[in-house]
Amino acid sequence: MSETKPRTSAFFEARDRATDYLVRRHHLRWPEVLPWLVAIACFFLFPNRMTFGSQVLIMIMFALSLDLILGYAGIVTLGHAAFFGIGAYTVALASLKLGWSEPISGLFGAAVIAGLVGVVVGWFILRYRGLTLLMLTIAFAAMLQESGNLRSDITGGYDGLPGLTFDPLLGAFQYDLYGHTNYWYALAALAVVFYLVRRIVYSPFGQTLTGIRENVRRMHSIGSPVHRRLVTVYAISAAIAGVAGALFTQTNAYVTLTVFDFDSSAKVMVMLILGGTGRLYGPFLGATVYMVLEDYFSKLSPTFWQFGIGILLVLTVLFARRGLLGVAEDFVRLRLSGRAGDAAPRRLVWKPEHWKALGASALDGAILGFLIGFAANLSRTELMSSFVAGTPARAFIFTLGGAAIGAGINAVYLLITSRSAVAGAAS
Amino acid sequence: MPQIANIVVSVLFDGLAYAMFLFITAVGLSVTMGLMGFVNLAHGAFAMAGGFVVVSLTRSYGIDFIPSLLIAAVLIGLISVRFEKRLYRRLYKSTDLEQVLLTIGLAFMAIAAFTYFYGPIPKSVPLPHWLEGDVNLGFRRFPSYRAFLIVVGAALIAVLWYVFENTNIGAKIRAAVDNRRMAESVGINVDRLFTLTFAVGSGLAALGGGLAIQLFGLTPSFAVLYLVLFLIVVAVGGLGSLKGTLLAALVIGIIDTGGKYAFPVAGNLFIYAITALVLLIKPSGFYGRE
Numbered sequence: 006m007s008e009t010k011p012r013t014s015a016f017f018e019a020r021d022r023a024t025d026y027l028v029r030r031h032h033l034r035w036p037e038v039l040p041w042l043v044a045i046a047c048f049f050l051f052p053n054r055m056t057f058g059s060q061v062l063i064m065i066m067f068a069l070s071l072d073l074i075l076g077y078a079g080i081v082t083l084g085h086a087a088f089f090g091i092g093a094y095t096v097a098l099a100s101l102k103l104g105w106s107e108p109i110s111g112l113f114g115a116a117v118i119a120g121l122v123g124v125v126v127g128w129f130i131l132r133y134r135g136l137t138l139l140m141l142t143i144a145f146a147a148m149l150q151e152s153g154n155l156r157s158d159i160t161g162g163y164d165g166l167p168g169l170t171f172d173p174l175l176g177a178f179q180y181d182l183y184g185h186t187n188y189w190y191a192l193a194a195l196a197v198v199f200y201l202v203r204r205i206v207y208s209p210f211g212q213t214l215t216g217i218r219e220n221v222r223r224m225h226s227i228g229s230p231v232h233r234r235l236v237t238v239y240a241i242s243a244a245i246a247g248v249a250g251a252l253f254t255q256t257n258a259y260v261t262l263t264v265f266d267f268d269s270s271a272k273v274m275v276m277l278i279l280g281g282t283g284r285l286y287g288p289f290l291g292a293t294v295y296m297v298l299e300d301y302f303s304k305l306s307p308t309f310w311q312f313g314i315g316i317l318l319v320l321t322v323l324f325a326r327r328g329l330l331g332v333a334e335d336f337v338r339l340r341l342s343g344r345a346g347d348a349a350p351r352r353l354v355w356k357p358e359h360w361k362a363l364g365a366s367a368l369d370g371a372i373l374g375f376l377i378g379f380a381a382n383l384s385r386t387e388l389m390s391s392f393v394a395g396t397p398a399r400a401f402i403f404t405l406g407g408a409a410i411g412a413g414i415n416a417v418y419l420l421i422t423s424r425s426a427v428a429g430a431a432s
Numbered sequence: 433m434p435q436i437a438n439i440v441v442s443v444l445f446d447g448l449a450y451a452m453f454l455f456i457t458a459v460g461l462s463v464t465m466g467l468m469g470f471v472n473l474a475h476g477a478f479a480m481a482g483g484f485v486v487v488s489l490t491r492s493y494g495i496d497f498i499p500s501l502l503i504a505a506v507l508i509g510l511i512s513v514r515f516e517k518r519l520y521r522r523l524y525k526s527t528d529l530e531q532v533l534l535t536i537g538l539a540f541m542a543i544a545a546f547t548y549f550y551g552p553i554p555k556s557v558p559l560p561h562w563l564e565g566d567v568n569l570g571f572r573r574f575p576s577y578r579a580f581l582i583v584v585g586a587a588l589i590a591v592l593w594y595v596f597e598n599t600n601i602g603a604k605i606r607a608a609v610d611n612r613r614m615a616e617s618v619g620i621n622v623d624r625l626f627t628l629t630f631a632v633g634s635g636l637a638a639l640g641g642g643l644a645i646q647l648f649g650l651t652p653s654f655a656v657l658y659l660v661l662f663l664i665v666v667a668v669g670g671l672g673s674l675k676g677t678l679l680a681a682l683v684i685g686i687i688d689t690g691g692k693y694a695f696p697v698a699g700n701l702f703i704y705a706i707t708a709l710v711l712l713i714k715p716s717g718f719y720g721r722e
Contacts, residue, residue: 144704144705144707148704154697155698315543318540
């Protein structure tokens, strides 16, 4: 019954292919040079936006640290700002209280302290998953923030610790007004961190993490020490976040307790998701796109920008779960595979359920329209009262308008999608 | 030492009122999370929306406070059904992460939209006369509004308890929270059950939002500011458990009020410390399933 089957050549072929893949997948591919070339090009293209540039690089590093635990190990956290903040305060307090203001050793110090805290916290909380884990991460970051506020004589509270000074970089490069030194400093630090993360991700250890993300039970049953692996990667990620925080303090020469904000944990997650999780270059694209959009739109109107983040998140989850990089990948693949099947004639076929879909959209549009009309009529903010007379008729008109717009949008969507459905049916 | 007794009674009373607000707002979240395991971070946004509906109805339409509360709860409950059908339903089988992202995105959009229409300045509502001032309970006087909050909370607890324990629909909900697959296989339509509880839960959240205006003042950031508190109540109490949510609301409400009274500088430190402690010892909360 249980005798082993003779291994056929197909088995060996498959095994060779698998080995081949494992051996090759960490090799450097040419597009990987691109982000770094872009970063260097930016220095020459926007020489007077380098302060902003170094903030982007820091957020990339922060998002990269989150990618390691969220994208690869599948640990969902909304409190990663805790470690960013620990790093930020490590170098700030070291410089202020101990007179230790050498920047590069400061980064190592921040990494060590954040990493140690990561080990302790991770050991406690990584036994849990789901909502419990989420709440524990939030609670940890919030507790740090509250304790910091309790001892605002040391941390400076929400007013912050201004006027921090750091030694010139390598003893030679002074910090200039335009942030040029800071930019190269942050870029070099990011390159080192990225090299480490890349090594980790493609190592057997990294492979274990992906295994844990995909199927914990199976990893347990093949004897992988799951908890220890998770704590290890959590500590590494915490250390990287700490370095990012330390860089943040050093480049701004300023830090406040807001680094621990829930918002900042949420923000870095949005960046990562936007770029694409579980991929090395997701944080690069996500953080850059987010920071540039934020820089532009939040100057225009912070309210508008907050709405924008919301829409970005909803659209990403509904239509682009693998992030911008995933969308780009699909697009390239589509182009490469050609469009052989698309020659079939397309015709619009109207099905009864389309009416139902239109009706649902009209209803949703009507509800939104009514709410807007309701708010516009009744709230009488300065903004709306200029053009709203405050008649109930306005709410009615908004309701009808919303219904028409909702149905219209869905009609256009159906015109596009139901055509391709016909093409699919014909082939 | 009558003075200390006086302070203890005050803290207990305020804590109880606070706990009632937490319970009313969070109970829907607990049940929907227990039913579907759906992490709904937009729950606070429904509460905030309810609060603003009350503000609009009382301030601009001149409707009384109490009817406004009811209208807001029903309106938000009905609107939430559309959200559930349109957006949430697609993500039932998705990962926690995707649910977190979608719902926090919705919360951000809601905050921005309400800031646009109502502005960032805290809003208040005109209260009926009988809710202003103090009420004399024989041995001492208490603020009427908080007493009202406690009465409303107690009444809701009684109703919810009755529905949960003694009606057909309550039995179905308990069965589905306990074992969803089993419940489905004996013919309970869990999807429809979820829509119903989602609507009721969002309506209760809207009611909680309306009741909170007088306590904290209402700004659009309410949606995220108090969300963490609701999540704490849900996680500490145990998903899908009425008893657990009530107990957690009482513990959090009273300890937070007492902590803030005794050590005002510590802020929310007590809440987070308790949360961490409870979850480390009992990861699924007071009455949660393992």
